[in-house]
Amino acid sequence: MASAVLLLLQLLLLTSLVSAAHHWGGTMNYAYKGRNPDGSYQISLRGKDTYDTCAYYHYWSCYTGNCGSATSRKLINIDSSTNTPSYESQWCQTETVETWRVPSDKPFLLRASSCCWITTRNSVSNWKLESLVDLGTRSDTGEPNRSPDIAVLPFVRIPQNCPRTYKLAASDADGDRVVCRYGNLPGVECDRCFLPSGFHLDPDSCTLRYQYTTANTYIFGLELVVEDHPRNTIDLFYSDGSSTRKYPLSANPTSPTSPPTSPLTPTPWWGWWPTTTTAAPATSPWWWMTPTHPGYPTSGSPLSKLPLQFAFLVDPAVPSCQEGLYLPQLVAPTPAEGERIMAEVNKEVEIRVRAQATHSAIQSLVVSGPANITKHKDTNNEFVLRWTPVLDDLGEHYPICFAVESVSGSSVYQSQMRCVLVEIRKEQIEATVTCTESTMKVEVDKTSLFGLQEDQLRLSDPSNTICSLDRHSNSSHIVAIVPLNECGTQIEEDDDYLIFKNEITTKEDNPNELITRKHLVEARFYCQYPKRGNVTLSFSAHRKNVTVWEKGFGTFTYQFEFYQNDQFEAKYDPNSYPLEFDIGNRIYMQLDASSSVNNTEMFVESCRASPYDNPNYHPTYSIIENGCGVDPTVQTYTPSNDRQFQFSMEAFRFIGLHDQVYISCTVMMCEAGNPNTRCSLGCSNSTRSSSFSRRRREAVVESGKHFVSQGPLRLKREADPRGGSAVNLNLNLVFVAGCLLAAVGMVCGVIIYKTKTSRVKYQPLPAYES
Ligand SMILES: *[C@@H]1O[C@H](CO)[C@@H](O)[C@H](O)[C@H]1NC(C)=O
Ligand SMILES: *[C@@H]1O[C@H](CO)[C@@H](O)[C@H](O)[C@H]1NC(C)=O
Ligand SMILES: *[C@@H]1O[C@H](CO)[C@@H](O)[C@H](O)[C@H]1NC(C)=O
Ligand SMILES: *[C@@H]1O[C@H](CO)[C@@H](O)[C@H](O)[C@H]1NC(C)=O
Ligand SMILES: *[C@@H]1O[C@H](CO)[C@@H](O)[C@H](O)[C@H]1NC(C)=O
Ligand SMILES: *[C@@H]1O[C@H](CO)[C@@H](O)[C@H](O)[C@H]1NC(C)=O
Helix, strand or coil: CHHHHHHHHHHHHHHHHHHCCCEEEEEEEEEEEEECCCCCEEEEEEEEEEECCCCCCCCCEEEECCCCEEEEEEEEEEEEECCCCCCCCCEEEEEEEEEEEECCCCCEEEEEEEECECCECCCCCEEEEEEEECCCEECCCCCECCCCEEECCCEEEEECCCCEEEECEEECCCCCEEEEEECCCECCCECCCCCCCCEEEECCCCEEEECCCCCCCCEEEEEEEEEEECCCCEEEECCCCCEEEECCCCCCCCCCCCCCCCCCCCCCHHHHCCCCCCCCCCCCCCCCCCCCCCCCCCCCCCCEEEEEEEEEEEECCCCCCCECCCECEEECCCCCCCCEEEEECCCEEEEEEEEECCCCEEEEEEEECCCCCEEEEECCCCEEEEECCCHHHCCCEEEEEEEEEEEECCEEEECCCEEEEEEEECCCCCEEEEECCCEEEEEEEHHHHCCCCHHHEECCCCCCHHHCCCCCCCCCEEEEEEECCCCCCEEEEECCEEEEEEEEEECCCCCCCCCCCCECCEEEEEEEEECCCCCCCCCCCCCCCEEEEECCCEEEEEEEEEECCCCCCCECCHHHCCEEECCCCEEEEEEEEEECCCCEEEEEEEEEEECCCCCCCCCCEEEEECCEECCCCCEEECCCCCCEEEEEEECCHHHHHCCCEEEEEEEEEEECCCCCCHHHHCCCCCHHHHHHCCCCCCCCCECCCEEEEEEEEEECCCCCCCCCCCCCCCCCCCCCCCCHHHCEEEEECCCCCCECCCCCCCCCCCCCCC
16 A cells, blocks of 8 residues: 555656656667566666656556556666757656566556656647567567567657658567557547648658758647567467467558548558458457557557657758758768667777868767767767667667757758767777786787687787787787887877777788688777876876887897987987976987897988877877978987987977977988988988888898887976966876876777688788788
């Protein structure tokens, strides 16, 4: 009794909560999660609901059948935006992840309804959503039916003059025929129940086409329903011994070309489907015969049914509908529409989205995806979606839909909506990543790399000897210790984090081997360092010599040091790093190469300053490019030998924009005195140098390019005697903090492997041997 009262109170509370809210739409997915020890069934119910705040969610109640009840509920924000129609301040989409305990596997109906939608132009005011859940065991798969995996952005917008096709995410893991129709049961699955004019819905391909209407500050509330139907006649068996036969839809469902004459006397729900006159056994009466479902026919009834409701805004006309002008255009590396992305439990999935527009400014990304998906915008204006599946997600398929928004004046433009499908598999790669101040350590069990050995694998850029996987691997594990500034480590930065990435992949085939049947693997990993926190010694230590081994040049070592004056005798003590300079002070630098092979010379192709000494960090400040001084204060000196390079420059304001900078140079070795080398060209933009590359192994005249760096340098922190105006030193600006405790390292993505089919490969020899 007490619990009943409590439940009632809870119901009232929830109803009153949501009544006050303003609804933007919602959708639902469910998944069978196995049986409980007491024989009851467990389902996971994921409702995505959009309101004008993040606090509300749909309350699903049982309409018919024995639904059981929710045993746990988590409300997680997915995305919110203030790029909304003028009469609304924001929308927020949340995902409610609920576990339901269901007493039997018989079908049941869940409904969510209340008032009110935000003001719509198509008179949709109450929200009405209905889901059909059926856990009967399919005769074809021997498993309970899997409902379609559906998603849409909560809010889409388009200028009135730009027709656009929206491919709704609606796939089915059982391979069933998925139908996206407009709701047609008033008060049950929709409020107004007809597709506004100006739109066309193709049920079989689940595409909604916007054709033309006039702009309006109010949205259309679109009330769609997604169903799955078997492709062949199947039976659903229930644990009580009964069964239901499900028939395929006999013909292509057609979308009504005109709305029902009156929404008050709607077509019966099956009326859209041409009724089959073939054997529709009347033996088992439909289990929920109710006045709203008169004579529910067995033929044409779906396996499951889910609501898909969202807001659609038609904006004023734009001068051009061409993508890439005002409307942002999605470009590489954005995944293609419908792409299937394999994910593994506990491995982060990363989806990069990039858009361009010449007449508007790219601003934000809107996303609808599984709970705990996060979005980031990196310093290259690329959007990154990240999500890590947990064990409970194993075997599921989650659609993720996104669009990029740009602004021009007060107008907001959306790119195409794109949806991908993430399929979660079990963990295949056993690996740990450990992040330190200057390295990432990865240990991968060889069995998860199909037993591939270290000599068959490599890091992104293996040209330096310290990047060899042979150094630390043992019989059972591939072990790599990867410097943050070497071996092709990529660097990525957003407002909060610095992320260093690298990967272990299969070595390129020997080009002389024409046919190959090897596995291809790609295990990506990264270390993520939070940018805020204490400044520690991390990334502040003096860099050691760089030792390289190259065929034809043997072992050589690059040394990069800062000196106190132009005599290049007294170098700064490695323990005194980071070095501090005042603006205008001269910084003296010397690069030195020592080689085991005589008759070599060194060439400094470029030197740049950047906050991190990683060759992939952009933007950088150029000091020397193509062997030519670029910074106006650069001065070079005559060194004592061909393997030395001495130069100086004034400490520059660029340092002031960052907490500290490194000077990094790209250098190479050549055969001394040979006129056909890049070294002998000196300062030159000529790309001719590539023709000197080592085409033939016997004629090695120049080495690959190597990255050496030294630093960091800082501006003196003391109050500026000249009044502090000279230096725009903002210590609150981003800097790497060695918040190592908070550093996260992981293997991301999944291992990609495929057996190459035997095929003849015709590959040009690489320009530089690596
Ligand atoms: C989301 O993340 C939180 C905190 O990490 C976790 O407790 C929760 O289980 C996650 N939810 C889902 C549905 O993955
Ligand atoms: C190989 O290296 C891994 C990871 O460092 C370690 O756990 C394992 O004990 C090592 N195995 C042998 C045989 O040395
Ligand atoms: C920063 O350093 C101080 C002193 O060493 C320490 O007490 C504090 O916990 C540190 N803060 C963080 C975020 O690491
Ligand atoms: C770096 O190289 C120089 C010259 O090649 C050598 O004298 C010096 O000892 C090396 N430093 C370290 C730390 O190996
Ligand atoms: C390099 O030159 C030195 C001195 O000229 C000589 O002693 C040495 O043998 C030479 N080494 C090689 C490998 O040619
Ligand atoms: C090299 O190219 C840059 C821009 O492409 C130009 O500014 C510079 O003057 C060129 N330098 C030489 C030596 O040709």
